[in-house]
Amino acid sequence: MDKKSTPSQMDKGYARMLERTHEIMSKSGERLEAAVEQARDTAHELGELTRDEAELLAQYVKRDLRDMGDHLRDENDDLRAWFHMDTELIESSIRDLLFSVADQTSLQLAEFARAANQPATWHTGEITAPGVLECTQCGHLMHFTQVGRIPPCAQCHHTEFRRRRDLGQARSK
Template identity: 55%
Template sequence: MSQEDPKPHLSEAYARMIERARSTVESAGKRLEQAVDEARDMAHELGELTRDEADLLSEYVKRDLRDLGAYLDLSGSDLRGWFVIDKTLIEARLFELMASVADKTSLALAEFARNVRQPTVWRTGEITGPGVLACLECGKTLQLGKAGRIPPCPHCHATRFRRQHESPEA
């Protein structure tokens, strides 16, 4: 059974969507959620993604940004605690994009995150940014150094995860 990503273009489109949303927030002062929606529409209009792919990917980006906002709002820590893994293991371009969003729009991220009432669950097959995901079945972690499709747990083959954050006291 191959672990090849059947749609590798989605991983690169994830980073482009974050970059476009960041640029829209900075230049036009729009809300982060609206900026992600505009980035979704642009990806479709430019023919980079189908409508279904663009809709799905924008939900993944919103999920990750909401979780980042909640982490920054509650912990007062910097972005490295959200990624957990060493910055050198993370794709540099995506780290800089996420850091830029966090630095320039941290109030927008916190507001965006406050609308979420239930814990976020990541699932196998979804696209996410770099970081550490903890398996909800066995607790083992999965380290992602760049944006990409989430594989099944390498230990128990379960398909549901939570993002693991560094504790604020660390």
């Protein structure tokens, strides 16, 4: 029986899955979704995560990459607005990995987003990439400078969020 990972191991597992996705794409030219699935399988095969944990983290990575692709397609913008904060505040290794995946696969990211065909939502307890999430109930902004687990809203304790992409508007709040 597999033992469950700690929250810190899950955060590291997300970062490692993103790193493996980038490595797989760089070395084999594999498409984005297949690369995430290979990274998921590797994490489980190496005993880093249980099968369920690896699947869950793969879903989180796919969700974040789909949303990034949607942003790049819709906004015709760079990723600074997607992160919705000064990129210097973001953990450099994660920032660099996300930028490299985006640079390699802008078209694939956009296709990936279209395939989902639904607005992305984030929930308390999930793990997310750096950026700003907004509470769907009260509008409170939560800033993530590194991969992390999403807590309930600090203002209203609601558990559902969306990613903020409109850098100018959020700074004025």
